[in-house]
Amino acid sequence: MPIQTLYRLAELPPAEWDALLSDDQPFLRHAFLCALEDSGSVGGRSGWQPAHLLLRDPQGALQAALPLYRKFHSYGEYVFDWAWADACQRAGIAYYPKLLCAVPFTPVTGSRLLGDVQAAGELLDVLTAGLERQELSGLHVNFSEPRADQLLVGRDGWLERIGCQFHWHNRGYRDFQDFLDALTSRKRKQLRKEREQVAGQGISFEWRDGHELSEAEWDFVYACYANTYQVRGQTPYLTRQFFSLLAERMPQAIRVVLALQGSRPVAMAFSLRSASGLYGRYWGCLAEFDRLHFETCFYQGIDQAIAGGLERFDAGAQGEHKLIRGFVPVITRSWHYLAHPGLRAAVAEFLTQERAGVQAYAEAARQALPYRQAD
Known part of the structure; x- marks a missing residue:
């Protein structure tokens, strides 16, 4: 052969x-x-x-x-x-x-x-x-x-x-509220309250494609990513250069959401997308904010999937906590x-x-x- x-x-x-x-x-x-x-x-x-x-x-x-x-x-x-x-x-x-x-x-x-x-x-x-x-x-x-x-x-x-993993599937939702309406009353209230808690801390969100981030912003993305390992005493798998190379070679597949308090970035979630799916890969936060992880990693991704007409959102391997937020096994x-x-x-x-x-x-x-x- x-x-x-x-x-x-x-x-x-x-x-x-x-x-x-x-x-x-x-x-x-x-x-x-x-x-x-x-x-x-x-x-x-x-x-x-x-x-x-x-x-x-x-x-x-x-x-x-x-x-x-x-x-x-x-x-x-x-x-x-x-x-x-x-x-x-x-x-x-x-x-x-x-x-x-x-x-x-x-x-x-x-x-x-x-x-x-x-x-x-x-x-x-x-x-x-x-x-x-x-x-x-x-x-x-x-x-x-x-x-x-x-x-x-x-x-x-x-x-x-x-x-077993947990993935979110788009059932033809018009917007996030339409998704909420599909949930039981108790869970709908819980998700709405979590989003309100994040907004109440003065945090807003900006989505960027791969070509829209400066090297300084990539430095921030990497610092957030690396911090999730360093707080556990571990070495990050990926190098800083990986993110710049990927942004250069396949920027159209990259979607990054920045969490901003005022004009200051405090957290990010890095995703890749295909024609039918969004894949949440890395997240990180350089300060502590109540419920920010759920908003940045899950609700923002669901919003993006609905807006882009994507069929599914795979937010990563871990997390029974995804179940109550509409992610199915x-x-x-x-x-x-x-x-x-x-x-x-x-x-x-x-x-x-x-x-x-x-x-x-x-x-x-x-x-x-x-x-x-x-x-």
Whole structure:
């Protein structure tokens, strides 16, 4: 098979990679992934080593690809396998490095097997056959979309894992008030009160596209983003340069909302958008304000989705607190191929038990939705 491994995506023309994408979701675009690499957010000593796999047809045309990374830890994945790694350490089994097919730091469901899905499946087979030879513990495909799910279900050795996120769906609302009217009276009053509390602190909001922010404003955006990690004693995943590179290379996909007290910015939320969806990714605040997080991260995004006629708003991975604000439970999927037979058997048993718990949790969440007539 004419297979090529790319350690720098910049070595491939953007149009060639982007031609494999099945939709306009921003996270798999050449510009996004290259911005991660060129900014030093991945590569180097980050623990994310790019190793993208390409398959060409006999004429040399790019047929399929996998966005791949050799991982030396499990940070920034949002499909948590720390317990698996700990069990391996106790048993004297090396869990790292491993191979991950995903978008770094991005818990958003989307294409993972790019181009011809059957051909991409052949790439997976090549990788799993060579795991032990390359001293890799396994291959993981995180936040897969239905094409990959259909290919991997029942495939020998692959284990399916499910999770639950909360997404907001636009039911043709005319405006935010129309959305509020769909909620129960108690929840409607709660959301309205939260918005009033923020406004009562003298805070207003401005939305900007990627090309509308100055470098000084990007400095503020980054300071807010970094602060969310630093207050927990952690190092931010992304570098400051990433934001400037992304603003230069795909400004049309960027939406940033600035929270202003008077003329002074005090918080921000950074999102990317496609033709049908808004994806809230990062938020930060440099001072404490009551209920500001809910307004900046959720209500402002809902407002934008309605105004833009977008179908959905994905505000990120965490947060049962989204449920009472109209975000519905959505099942996510990932796939895991573990080379060690004993580890594979133990994880398979664990996932069977975990699946039942996740499904029960999602069903309970659906029953607790705040809509007058829940889905």
